Amino acid sequence: MTDPKVYLLDGGTLVIDESDVHWHINAGNPVRFPVYSVLVEHRDALILYDTGFDLDHVNAVLPFELPLQTPEQTIPAQLAACGFSPDDVDIVVNSHFHFDHVGGNKHITKAATLVHKEELRHAKVPEPFERLGYSDLSFDHADVTYRPISGDYEIVPGVWLFETPGHTIGHYSLLVELENDRSMLFCGDAAYTRTTLEKEWIAGFHLDPTKSVEAIRRLNYLARTRDADIYPSHELASFQEWKLAPHYYGG
Template sequence: MMPRITLALAIAALALSGSAAHAQSDKTGVEKLYVLNCGEGTAGDISRWTPGLNEGKTMDFVDTCYLIKHGKGWFLWDTGIADAVAAMPNGLVPADPKAVTWRRPKTLAAQLEQLGVKPDDVKAMAVSHTHPDHTGNVELFPQSVLYVQKAEYDWPGANNAPRFKPSHPVELLTGDKDVFGDGSVTILSTPGHTPGHQSLLVRLPKTGAVVLSGDAVHFRDNWDNRRVPSMNVDKDQTAASMQKIADTLAKERAQLWINHDKAQRDSQKLAPEFYD
């Protein structure tokens, strides 16, 4: 017969191992945030982003995606310019010379492969909005649940075409969404640029809180001066969304990472490096 003390120790050890297994299965929180190069481009005339200013002035833009490793799985924010653009020698040249000519130095697929992440590993994703420089690779992840505002999903595309494949699994939102239920990744409803535009609040254990802007703002000067681009669908909503982001930054003591701002992106660690 096992001595009583030994038996008690064995039971305690078994209970601890069970607790550890349970804790592992209930793991929450963001572990890593990767900044991905999802396009680089040059705008022929930036006055559309700064009405009344910068007529005829060109500017380099970047396009950024973000891959988040959470305790419960992988989450992708924005998908950038279509990977097919990488094969275009002159980039994706717009019909309007004032718009952005986009290039794709690295495909999204190749960057994921470098990280050992397969498209099927990405179980959930979201796009800030449905402009093609943010949705170019959505169908690289046909099984991934797409979080999108209902106002954006229902917004008619060109010739009233749907903005996503009807077969793509989707969760329609009507406001903010705590993605994993632990407060670590929160979609923020920030309409104005488009009817259902959204931004993302990420709480990192070491880096702290970060707000990923989407196109609620396009570059730092526009943020500092609260400028509203002429192509935005609603000026008042845009201003209100900028204020919501400002309030969030103050409350969370967060950094604002602006999607298209080249100077800021050039100062950041890019994948395979990460923020934790």
């Protein structure tokens, strides 16, 4: 069996305070962090995990996060760099529906959207403290086709979603198994940084802090038992070490 190709798509950067990267740690220290998506070219489907942020939305609603995104860092441009168009994508999966993970969904109009049913409900009717996180509802466009799921889920052979709630109610992390290399475990916002995983320091944005810690422990367990390298979501130092599209892992 041929390994899937895994592309990491660069979606630009945002800024938040370090106390939101690691809850209650080093307040008053702004941190610029990357936003990226994962494109999996599998023999059975072209799968896109997360779609980054929409620059116009962030400038209008969350300008204090100081967004930086070039035209080359949009989802259509990043797909084109890999030889694809938005219409080529078969399946979209969002780790969760916060604005910096759904901004490109509106471009992917022919794909099925795998969605944790509880996550969709919270996005539509958020708790008061979740409203800014769920402020971009453009993912719910007229052409969207939802495929509701729950629990751990194998999308295609060797490409898994694992429930890691806490940051949000229906958060999913992604595991891509590679036969000829170590598997790749993408945390989504269940783990912003390597320190998150090492010290169990959760992010300041969360629905349930206890479940957030449990999710971190589950990620570490999955990495150990599935022989996987872990990819946190929002750490510039880690991101700068990775191969970015059009380069890829696997294949």
